[in-house]
Amino acid sequence: MSVLDLTTVKDGTNLVDCIVYIGSYKKMLKKDGKNYYIAGNFTNKEDSLSFKVWDAPIIEAMSQVDYSGCVVKISGSASSYMNAIDVKITSIQQVDETQYPKSLFLKSADVPVLFKEFTEFIMTELSPNAVKIVQGIFKSENLFGRFKEEFAGSKMHDAQIGGLLNHTLKMLRIGRVVCQNETRIESIPNFKDLLYMGIIFHDIGKIYEMDLGVYTDISFVTHRMLGIELLVKYKAQIIQFFDEHFYYNLISVLQGHHGKEWGDAPNSVGAFLVHLIDMVDSQTTGIFDKIERNDVTQRAGGNSVYVDGLYLTI
Numbered sequence: 001m002s003v004l005d006l007t008t009v010k011d012g013t014n015l016v017d018c019i020v021y022i023g024s025y026k027k028m029l030k031k032d033g034k035n036y037y038i039a040g041n042f043t044n045k046e047d048s049l050s051f052k053v054w055d056a057p058i059i060e061a062m063s064q065v066d067y068s069g070c071v072v073k074i075s076g077s078a079s080s081y082m083n084a085i086d087v088k089i090t091s092i093q094q095v096d097e098t099q100y101p102k103s104l105f106l107k108s109a110d111v112p113v114l115f116k117e118f119t120e121f122i123m124t125e126l127s128p129n130a131v132k133i134v135q136g137i138f139k140s141e142n143l144f145g146r147f148k149e150e151f152a153g154s155k156m157h158d159a160q161i162g163g164l165l166n167h168t169l170k171m172l173r174i175g176r177v178v179c180q181n182e183t184r185i186e187s188i189p190n191f192k193d194l195l196y197m198g199i200i201f202h203d204i205g206k207i208y209e210m211d212l213g214v215y216t217d218i219s220f221v222t223h224r225m226l227g228i229e230l231l232v233k234y235k236a237q238i239i240q241f242f243d244e245h246f247y248y249n250l251i252s253v254l255q256g257h258h259g260k261e262w263g264d265a266p267n268s269v270g271a272f273l274v275h276l277i278d279m280v281d282s283q284t285t286g287i288f289d290k291i292e293r294n295d296v297t298q299r300a301g302g303n304s305v306y307v308d309g310l311y312l313t314i
Contacts (some may be wrong), residue, residue, distance in 0.1 A: 001073060001095075003104065006047040011080035015087065018074055019095060021105035022067045023048065024155070027059070038062055042087070044105050051076070051087040058092055067092070069214030071100045102212050109162035111148050118169050122200075125176060129241040130193040134200055137234055143207065150206055151213035156289055157282045159213055164206055170281045171199045171274075178273065190246055191270070198253030198274045201227055205254075224263060227254045283307065 004018035025040025038053035051074075053059055076089040122134055138144055152158035152167035160166075175195050179185050185192055205223030209216060218226070228251055231238070238247045249270050256266035257274045266272040287305055290296065296303040297311060304311040 003100070006042060006044050006049040009049055009078045009085055009087065011078060011085065013078040015074065015076045015078065019071065019100055020074055021071050021102065022069065024068050025062065027063060045107050049085065049087060051089055053089045055090065058089060062092070067094070069102065069212060071095055071097050071102060071105070103161060106212060107160035109160055109166045111162040111165065114162060114165050114169055115148055118165060121169070121172050126196055127193050130197055133234070133238055133241055134197065136237065141230065143204070146207040147204070149212065151210055152203065152206065154210065154213045154215060157285055161212070164203060167281060168200060168203065171277050172196060174277045174280055175199050178277065190242055194246060194249055194270045195273060197250060198270050199277065201231060201250070202253055202257045202274055202278065203227070204230060224254055224258065287312070
């Protein structure tokens, strides 16, 4: 058995006992309107390869057990369809992930460098009370490891090991610029701490919502609620160092940072600012992810990327 180099698969390639990582797949209805097949993709860092399953027993097995985000051994054959290579799977079996860990197949940010900057930001930009709260929660809940490895999104928006850390740090940098540009923020007691802590905790629920970018069994609750559930445990400590108004403002950030289009509308200034900062980073990252993948469209004026119903010329 060996890890399959996705870039070497050509039309007519026979695959025998190849180790691959399944990114995602879904069950599709055939044209006859009665039977199903499965369509999905293998991923290996930046590379991706489509696959199909037509055999009923394998379709049933992959319907009963979710292989998304799993390392598996497969056999099959590759063919070309509409100028794209597609693998037909004829057998599939999960393998020991201690021998073939998921991290072998996943993109990764430079976690040590990012985490060093993250900790330096906390120590230099937050008040001593805010530092105690952030460090206390991270240590008590043993969050550091998961925070450094989890994705920020399953398929886009820092979809990589360390993505959550990277996304959070980029937002903190933007938040710092906001504070530098709008000096009246300093006139509101504890508001800078609220903004920075809101950014640090706004997506913390993703460590429960996902497992290396794959949604968990409790993901239907969403990371917003899972993050709030975490902070509720530390209500007394937060109020002790700040006050009850600060605590509920922090909760409002987690509740409303997606905005009314994707969740609850922001109901506080802190929530609205974190929402805007979140959108700046996620949209910017998404645009340049598309450019990097050459996911562009030829239109009058040159190459364009499609974002939120708009064709944006590069």
